[in-house]
Amino acid sequence: MSRVIGWCLGLLLVAAGANIHDPYLMAVRGWSGPVIAAAGLCGLLIVLRRGVRQRVAMLALWAAVPLAVLGAEGVFQARKAAVLSAPEAVASELGRHFMVGYERVEEVEGLAARGLIGGIFVSRRNLAGRTAEELRDEIRRLQDIRRRAGLPPLRVAADQEGGIVSKLSPWLPNRPAPSALAGMPPDERRAAARALGRDHGRDLRSLGVTINFAPVLDLRTDRAPDPLDFNSLIARRAIASDPAVVGDVAAAYADGLAETGVQPTVKHFPGLGRVGTDTHHFRAAIGDSRETLESTDWRPFRQVLAGNPQALLMVGHVILSAVDPDRPASHSHRVVDGVIRRDWGYDGLVVTDDLVMTPVYQYGLCRAVEEALNAGVDLLLLAFDGAQYYRAMACATDAARRGELHPTALAASRERLGRNSADALP
Structure with missing residues (x-):
């Protein structure tokens, strides 16, 4: 024994x-x-x-x-x-696509100064034992580093949806999620959603945050909760089950955010409402037809993107079987370049959900990084564990050295990132 x-x-x-x-x-x-x-x-x-x-x-x-x-x-x-010694041309070409989370500012100061990253993600771990003013000063210092290096400002993102996902609270005020407004009469809920967006935007701008990963556009369903769903919790975060109500509230909320200079992010395309599995930890697929999705789940996405030129689109790690059954939407050329870019005509910024999630990380991070960049994804998010940036960036530089990153896709993304940079927005 x-x-x-x-x-x-x-x-x-x-x-x-x-x-x-x-x-x-x-x-x-x-x-x-x-x-x-x-x-x-x-x-x-x-x-x-x-x-x-x-x-x-x-x-x-x-x-x-x-x-x-x-x-x-x-x-x-x-x-x-290898990443830290990358040639300057490689660093500037590929670094702009990465947005990373961190715990200590020293982890990202050098990356920011060399252009090896294009943005940061902040959450309550950056505030543990500290004040909001200290985080504000830290972000300001990072932006000063970028300015002295002659680089564009960092994109600074947060997950401040309101309600159960308020990752900068209680340092910032605890405010409701847009879903709390869904039952109001149409005119009242639009006004309230816009005001909530402005409130969230002012809170975030006070720290130097420029992107909010909100609103959630996934539709609510009556599916029984999955006992292994510890993180997605879409039923508790979704605005409503009616696409018209979701679009109505989300569009007004996004407009309110944009008024304060904070870019909204609609998520999680192609819609996690139909998924009963927690995609932080498990692979999942949507089996419904594209026609069904276009008439339901995707209506709010198209509505907000058409009405708010500052909005980003976050693509999740669910497999969209009707379009590409072989890989998650977040790095599918058929989904990003085909559905979003060509069919919808969307030319704004596309960001992945966190690449540290198991459906991507454990099934081939290098493949996902290369395919996402070639598909027309603009920002690759590594939020939960920023140290994985070195693995992801090494994947990108190796792919570039092998000639497997498409120059046309990179050039188009470079133009979008420049057009939507923090210093180019009103």
Whole structure:
């Protein structure tokens, strides 16, 4: 029995050591590597002292634990070094597409100064133990760094939907979500939604935030809640089940945001209301026909995008089976270039949902980065675990070196990003 336990524990530690930079281990990343390596060395000493049968295999297993940690750390540091030493032309061409989250400002200062990123994502972890004024000063300092480097201002994004997703509260006022207004008479709800958008916008501008990842346009459904849905919670965030009401409220809210100089973001195309699975952790697909979606779920998206030229479109990681059954919409050429760009004629900014989510991260981050850029996605978001930026950027630079990034797609995105830069907006 002890040998079985030794083998199981050793294999578990090898797997953990090889994945110390996985997003799921982010909470323990600072100390997990040394602890796992030390546990491996302790196991190695125990095997040597006890003279376990089949000792060679057991010794190899426990010796693999610290080697797995060293290997994972070595790969991470090699990617980081390669990104930081990228030629200036590569940095400026590809860096503009990345928007990253962070915990300490030192993690992004150098990236901002060299143009290796185009934006940052802030949330309550940037405010833990601090004041809103301190975060405002930090963002201002980053923008000063960009100015001195002769670079465009950073795009600064937040998730301040209101209600249960208010990631800068209580430092900013706790305000309702647009869904709280859906039951009002049409004229009243439009006025209230616009006022709510202005309130959210003023709150965010007081910190230096320029993009709000709101409003949510997914339709509410009567589906029973999934017990494994810990993060999406679309039924609690959706404005309504009626596309007309959703479009009405969302358009007014987006206009209110834009009035304050904060860009709204409509999400999560192609619509998570039909998905019962939490796409933060699991793959999911929408099986409905395109005709059905155009007449229901997509109506609010088209309405807001047509009426608000400052609005961004966030594309989620759900598979749209009727258009591209082989990959999530967030990096599908058929969805982004085909449906959004060509069929709808939308020429604004497209941003992915967080690429650190399992449906992308665990199924091929490099593939997703390359395909998203070639599809016409403008901003690649790495919000939850900003350290994954180095892996994603290394994927992009490798693809560029191989000649697998399409110059036409990059040029079109460069023009859109320039036209919609923070210093170009009214």
